[in-house]
Amino acid sequence: MVKHIWSVLCERASVDQNTNLVSYLTCTEGLTAKKLPAIIQNLALGSRWHGKPNDKFRLRLLLFRPDRTKKQLLETEDHVFKDSNHRTFIILDGLPLEQGGDYIFRLEIRTAKYWKVVHDIPLSVISEDKEQIVDTKPITEAIIRAHQRHKKGTPIKEKST
DSSP states (O other), rough: EEEEEEEEEEEEEEEEEOOEEEEEEEEEEEEEESSSSEEEOOOOOEEEOOTTTTTTTEEEEEEETTTOOOEEEEEOOOOOOSSSEEEEEEEEEEEEHHHOEEEEEEEEEEEESSSEEEEEEEEEEEEEEEGGGGOOHHHHHHHHHHHHHTTOOOOOOOOOO
């Protein structure tokens, strides 16, 4: 069974060639922009997974914006474990940020029929232009409630598009 261990937003990662150990550099919880919209540079999502050799899973990364809209950023093909540990690193350079407030990066996996939420990662975007700020409390609370329901074992059904 595939298990999500942790995820982090950072600027970049470095892999030691001798030990194959990873250093995640400049981990971030928030950004300040002089003016929005802005294009974000040097942002990535690093994750660690645990499973058995030949376990398969797919990843999906969604972005919830402060105005309650969501965008699918990525859906992968199957990842296959070669051993019990697996790392993923998703580069998010060029991501547009339209408004200030709390963005949520939702990481989901699919090992069978359904997508399952494994982690919500907040990113606070502060705009120095006060007109750009959106009240994010309702969306943050809604995401927390949804995540609590899914932690209790309720699967997320994939929507047809």
